[in-house]
Amino acid sequence: xxxxxxxxxxxxxxxxxxxxQAARVLNEVDFFLVADKTEQHPGxxxxxxxxxxxxxxxxxxxxxIVHVPDPERxxxxxxxxxxxxxxxxxxxAVAFEEALLEHxxxxxxxxxxxxxxxxxxxxxxxxIVERGNADVAVxxxxxxxxxxxxxxxxxxxxxxxxxxxxxTTGRRLLDDAAEGDNLVVMLDGSLTCxxxxxxxxxxxxxGANLGSSDEQLVSGRLDEVADEIEARRAQARxxxxxxxxxxxxxxxxxxxxxx
Ligand SMILES: C[S@@+](CC[C@H](N)C(=O)[O-])C[C@H]1O[C@@H](n2cnc3c(N)ncnc32)[C@H](O)[C@@H]1O
Numbered sequence: 001x002x003x004x005x006x007x008x009x010x011x012x013x014x015x016x017x018x019x020x021q022a023a024r025v026l027n028e029v030d031f032f033l034v035a036d037k038t039e040q041h042p043g044x045x046x047x048x049x050x051x052x053x054x055x056x057x058x059x060x061x062x063x064x065i066v067h068v069p070d071p072e073r074x075x076x077x078x079x080x081x082x083x084x085x086x087x088x089x090x091x092x093a094v095a096f097e098e099a100l101l102e103h104x105x106x107x108x109x110x111x112x113x114x115x116x117x118x119x120x121x122x123x124x125x126x127x128i129v130e131r132g133n134a135d136v137a138v139x140x141x142x143x144x145x146x147x148x149x150x151x152x153x154x155x156x157x158x159x160x161x162x163x164x165x166x167x168t169t170g171r172r173l174l175d176d177a178a179e180g181d182n183l184v185v186m187l188d189g190s191l192t193c194x195x196x197x198x199x200x201x202x203x204x205x206x207g208a209n210l211g212s213s214d215e216q217l218v219s220g221r222l223d224e225v226a227d228e229i230e231a232r233r234a235q236a237r238x239x240x241x242x243x244x245x246x247x248x249x250x251x252x253x254x255x256x257x258x259x
Contacts, residue, residue, distance in 0.1 A: 004029060004106035005128070005136035007121045009114045009143020013050050014211035015057040017144045023058040025141050030105030033096060036067035043241035050212070051110045065110075068092075068099045089120060093127035100134040107136075114145040118169070118186055146210055146246045147184050153217055154205040158184065158248065173249075177202075181251035191230060193249055199223035203252055208236040208245035222249070 006025045011017035026032070034051060037044045048067075055063045071091035074084045100107060111121045125138040147167065151158050159165050159182065166180040170188025177183060177196055185193065196202060199222040206229050208216040216232040218225050237243040 002135050002137050003100075003104075004108075005100070005125055005134075005138050006106075006108040006141055007111055007115045007125055007138065008108045008141045009111050009145075010051060010054050011144040012113050012146040012149050012211040013209070014149075015054045017149065017211060018054055018058055019141075019143065022141050022143060025108060025139075026055065026059050026063070027061075028106065029108045031064045031066055031103055031107055033066050033068055033099055033107055033109045035070045035092065035096075037070040039069060040072060041242075046240055046242060047112070051112075054110075066099050066103055066107075068095050071095060089123055089127060092120065093124055093131060096124060097128050097131060097134050100128070100136065111143065114143045115140050116142070117145045117147065117167070146186070146207075146244070149210045150184075150205065150207045150246050150248065153207055153210060153215070154219055154248075156205055156248065158182075160250070177249065183249045184246065185249060186246050188245070188247075191226075191233065191245075193222060193247065194226050194230075196222070196249075199226060201252055203250050204229070204247050205250075206245060206247040208233055208243050209240065210244075210246070212240070214239040216245075221252070 006029060008022050008025055010022060032055065034048055036048065052065065071088060073088040109121050111119055113119065115121045122140060128134055128136060129138060163182055165182050165184060166176055167184045167186065168176045169186055170190065170192040173185050173188065173192045174195060193204060202222040203220070204222045204225060205219040214236055216236050218229050218232055233243055233245060
């Protein structure tokens with residue numbers, strides 16, 4: 001019999017930001033699946049604990065999480081980044097498939113933020129379906145993304161009037177900033193914006209550990225606030241053992257408009 005495999009976006013950490021639909025689906029399935037990276041990155045235990053807090057808050061009755069150990073990603077050859085990620089996705093699909101075959105019933109993968117934004121759950125589920133060993137019907141339940149929470153916390157409209165937004169990663173920022181003037185940056189482990197050629201030409205709205213009790217927010221001209229962001233980033237990491245940050249960079253039009 002075909003089983004449900006729901007990819008449930010839980011939002012960026014705050015239990016109040018879980019949608020009613022996500023809460024309903026969490027109550028309908030038999031168990032939850034999470035990718036467990038604690039062996040490689042012990043600090044991520046906290047991210048699993050935050051998912052557990054969300055389940056406690058929204059699931060009536062007992063619930064069960066099946067931890068799927070995350071395979072190690074080969075980072076030895078950064079030149080072949082795409083191939084390394086593909087191999088890792090395949091190993092993950094096999095690991096999740098094994099968990100599904102071992103545990104009967106309907107399942108939900110607990111996804112951080114929204115499943116459609118820099119998350120591998122949808123590709124993972126597609127691959128599980130393609131492999132054909134686990135008979136599952138996949139459904140995607142959207143969640144609030146960290147980008148939306150960043151915008152809300154700063155009271156910010158992400159786009160300029162009628163203008164485009166580039167959503168990119170720390171790895172691509174220096175190239176993308178040469179082309180665009182309004183960029184959201186995610187997955188940036190080292191505050192790459194500090195390496196932009198002319199920091200005084202940019203304004204930044206930065207947020208770390210959004211939705212948690214030690215959330216950090218800073219905004220201002222990049223050259224003026226970069227040191228403070230660096231310090232707050234270190235503070236957020238010290239508080240929890242991990243830091244996740246997202247920021248919007250917008251090229252300044254003129255000094256007068258920045259006042
Ligand atoms: C693997 S991506 C997951 C994004 C997620 N699917 C979303 O919709 O927000 C992880 C990146 O999202 C951003 N992120 C996720 N949660 C965050 C949070 N609570 N505060 C700030 N940034 C966050 C960071 O840029 C982090 O490096």
